[in-house]
Amino acid sequence: MGSARDRANGRNLVAKHLRSGGEVRADTAAAFTEYLRRFGTVLSDRNTAVVTSFTNELFTSIVDGSIVTGAPPLPVATGALKSSYAITQEGPATFRIHSSDIAALAVEYHWRGAKYRNGGPHGRAITVAGAPRLLAMVTREVVG
Amino acid sequence: MYDHAAGHLALQSRAITLSVKTTGSATLAATTSGYTRSAGSFVTDGFVAGMEVKPTGFTDTTPRLITDVAALTLTVDVTVDSLSVQSAGSGRTLVTGLPTIREWQNVAIQTPVKPRRHSIHESYAPATQEQITSPYDGGLAEETGLYLLRWEIPENTGWLAIDTCVNALLALFTPGTAFTAGSSTLRVRGDIAPWASGLVNQGNGRASRTITIPWRVFSRTTVAA
Numbered sequence A: 001m002g003s004a005r006d007r008a009n010g011r012n013l014v015a016k017h018l019r020s021g022g023e024v025r026a027d028t029a030a031a032f033t034e035y036l037r038r039f040g041t042v043l044s045d046r047n048t049a050v051v052t053s054f055t056n057e058l059f060t061s062i063v064d065g066s067i068v069t070g071a072p073p074l075p076v077a078t079g080a081l082k083s084s085y086a087i088t089q090e091g092p093a094t095f096r097i098h099s100s101d102i103a104a105l106a107v108e109y110h111w112r113g114a115k116y117r118n119g120g121p122h123g124r125a126i127t128v129a130g131a132p133r134l135l136a137m138v139t140r141e142v143v144g
Numbered sequence B: 001m002y003d004h005a006a007g008h009l010a011l012q013s014r015a016i017t018l019s020v021k022t023t024g025s026a027t028l029a030a031t032t033s034g035y036t037r038s039a040g041s042f043v044t045d046g047f048v049a050g051m052e053v054k055p056t057g058f059t060d061t062t063p064r065l066i067t068d069v070a071a072l073t074l075t076v077d078v079t080v081d082s083l084s085v086q087s088a089g090s091g092r093t094l095v096t097g098l099p100t101i102r103e104w105q106n107v108a109i110q111t112p113v114k115p116r117r118h119s120i121h122e123s124y125a126p127a128t129q130e131q132i133t134s135p136y137d138g139g140l141a142e143e144t145g146l147y148l149l150r151w152e153i154p155e156n157t158g159w160l161a162i163d164t165c166v167n168a169l170l171a172l173f174t175p176g177t178a179f180t181a182g183s184s185t186l187r188v189r190g191d192i193a194p195w196a197s198g199l200v201n202q203g204n205g206r207a208s209r210t211i212t213i214p215w216r217v218f219s220r221t222t223v224a225a
Helices: A004-019 A026-064 A080-084 A103-108 A123-129 A131-143 B004-016 B160-171
Strands: A085-091 A094-099 B019-022 B026-030 B034-036 B052-056 B064-069 B073-076 B086-097 B119-131 B140-154 B178-181 B184-188 B206-220
Touching: A026 A085, A026 A094, A026 A123, A026 A131, A080 A085, A080 A103, A103 A123, A123 A131, A123 B119, A123 B140, A123 B206, B004 B119, B004 B140, B004 B178, B004 B184, B004 B206, B019 B160, B140 B160, B160 B206
Parallel strands: none
Antiparallel strands: A085 A094, B019 B086, B026 B034, B026 B086, B034 B073, B052 B064, B052 B086, B064 B073, B119 B140, B140 B206, B178 B184, B184 B206
């Protein structure tokens, strides 16, 4: 909904159009309505694609590392830590990336005693800091 | 080119300046269980149980955990290190600052972590580098990364002390804070501003909060001949 001023301006334009002998054709109005509906669908699909891809990229950055964010991959000894990570959808555009492994905290916060023959700590924090770069990349890929 | 060593050192030097609470220069005495004063107030100064306090101007300058705070009496933990009695004297201070048990990155910890003491643990994590203007030689590059400080406290010391300390530390690194790093300027980011984790009980008698400081540096690139 536009503001009261916008609506008043719209009425004034229509009144001016009619005073000058113009007419509002029903088929034109219907076509415009259909155009808006299709445009809305395109926007909605793109929004869904951006949110989904962005979530997947965040997950990949945290778990496998990313050259876009600079996050290191999770260290792998048995693979249990990596496989403990999952994505849960909690709303139309709300996702939660989580781990069920207590070792995730020790690695993320680099507690004393944490060792890394491969991978590294702070992957989640580095991913958060690099999120704008990921979002820009995903948006370019989706929107073109 | 951005000098990582200079940037790391600048961030570390800033953290070391932290002063959370202080008596300022005052007339203070030491007892077997803590510190006393005849004027002023430890409560008004802002000390709370769970903070670690470092004395200066006393013979015994070992930092200790505060266990109770009253206007004229500050009780500290003496279960590990006994406190030497010292009569009142002027020009002394009690300060809560960055813990003196410090684990700098890849440096053997100076003092072993003690169960009844605070400690700080550092990470410096470069993350991205991007050439954002041409030419390659002399163009502008943008580098980002994180500076992380994990502040550990003994378990069962509450949340007020650690929250107060973390707030004070974050205040040293507000978005836009600039540091000279060689010929470049390192700035604390504002688009992703510094944040602190929740209090995590580590399960080893310690609890911690991690402060994450995202930084950004613009510098001129140099292509080696």
